[in-house]
Amino acid sequence: MGEFPPGIAYIDGEFVPISEAKISVLDWGLLRSDATYDVVHVWKSRFFRLDHHLDRFTTSVKKLRMELPFDRDGLENILHQIVTRSGLEDAYVEMVLTRGVSPTFSRDPRDAVNNFFAFVIPFGWIADEEQRARGLRVHIASVTRIPPSSIDPTVKNYHWLDLVQGLHEAYDAGKENVFLGDGRGNITEGPGFNIFAVKNGEVTTPATGVLQGITRHTALELCAELEIATQETEQTEVALKSADEVFVTSTAGGIVAIAEIDDVRIGGEIPGQVTKKLTELYWAKHSDPAWTTAVKSHN
Numbered sequence: 001m002g003e004f005p006p007g008i009a010y011i012d013g014e015f016v017p018i019s020e021a022k023i024s025v026l027d028w029g030l031l032r033s034d035a036t037y038d039v040v041h042v043w044k045s046r047f048f049r050l051d052h053h054l055d056r057f058t059t060s061v062k063k064l065r066m067e068l069p070f071d072r073d074g075l076e077n078i079l080h081q082i083v084t085r086s087g088l089e090d091a092y093v094e095m096v097l098t099r100g101v102s103p104t105f106s107r108d109p110r111d112a113v114n115n116f117f118a119f120v121i122p123f124g125w126i127a128d129e130e131q132r133a134r135g136l137r138v139h140i141a142s143v144t145r146i147p148p149s150s151i152d153p154t155v156k157n158y159h160w161l162d163l164v165q166g167l168h169e170a171y172d173a174g175k176e177n178v179f180l181g182d183g184r185g186n187i188t189e190g191p192g193f194n195i196f197a198v199k200n201g202e203v204t205t206p207a208t209g210v211l212q213g214i215t216r217h218t219a220l221e222l223c224a225e226l227e228i229a230t231q232e233t234e235q236t237e238v239a240l241k242s243a244d245e246v247f248v249t250s251t252a253g254g255i256v257a258i259a260e261i262d263d264v265r266i267g268g269e270i271p272g273q274v275t276k277k278l279t280e281l282y283w284a285k286h287s288d289p290a291w292t293t294a295v296k297s298h299n
């Protein structure tokens with residue numbers, strides 16, 4: 001195994017270097033993907049939209065009928081502490097609650113003691129610098145996204161076998177990333193990002209069947225501020241390929257332009273005008289006190 005990235009974890013009630021953060025092989029988070037998580041980033045020592053991430057995480061925990069071992073202040077305090085202890089100024093901060101282990105090893109999820117851990121590692125990007133500059137080349141997978149009637153996509157989860165299978169398909173096709181459809185001709189999302197199209201000045205993104213990404217929400221708010229029309233609606237794969245611009249949104253890197261879908265070249269110059277404006281405003285907002293929280297050094 002390669003060297004671990006620099007980082008700190010909070011696990012079993014302790015702060016440890018990332019290389020020492022381990023969970024039991026009996027944890028249902030691992031054995032059954034029975035877990036929820038959230039990822040918030042820190043940019044220049046400020047959390048971006050922390051409240052939104054904490055709201056989504058605590059809502060997901062409730063939907064899965066799990067319980068956090070502390071209240072929201074306690075949770076927030078741990079996130080501040082791991083970031084401070086890591087010394088990282090730009091960071092990727094992941095909080096996780098798994099079903100945990102049943103003390104009697106019963107098969108009843110109600111018996112399990114939920115397991116919370118969190119970790120911080122250096123800021124990560126869904127696309128490298130060169131890819132961000134020229135736009136990603138993506139593949140639309142034949143594997144479809146797990147249906148919302150099976151797994152609630154608004155609960156951030158580790159049911160990633162469809163997404164990972166899609167990535168392999170994309171690499172086999174000589175592409176760099178993947179979009180998954182719903183099997184009925186509509187696009188959903190990709191591995192850790194939401195998808196947007198721009199057509200005739202209007203910005204659209206799938207309304208349902210996707211994680212309600214915080215960056216997705218942010219992009220819609222930035223559009224409102226820039227007086228760009230938006231619509232949350234079904235998005236066909238065909239319409240996406242004829243869009244003027246396509247971009248994706250993720251906490252892991254913000255807004256990223258798409259240059260090619262399958263063998264169709266999207267729009268003209270990369271990034272397109274709308275994508276460019278949104279990306280600039282997105283990063284400008286990272287120093288706005290209304291949308292950010294300074295990392296507290298511990299007391």
Ligand SMILES: *Cc1c(COP(=O)(O)O)cnc(C)c1O
Pocket residue numbers: 039156157189190191192193194211212213214215216249250251252
């Ligand atoms: C995390 C994630 C996203 C992006 O959400 P953000 O809150 O913007 O980071 C989109 N889709 C899936 C499946 C995800 O896991």
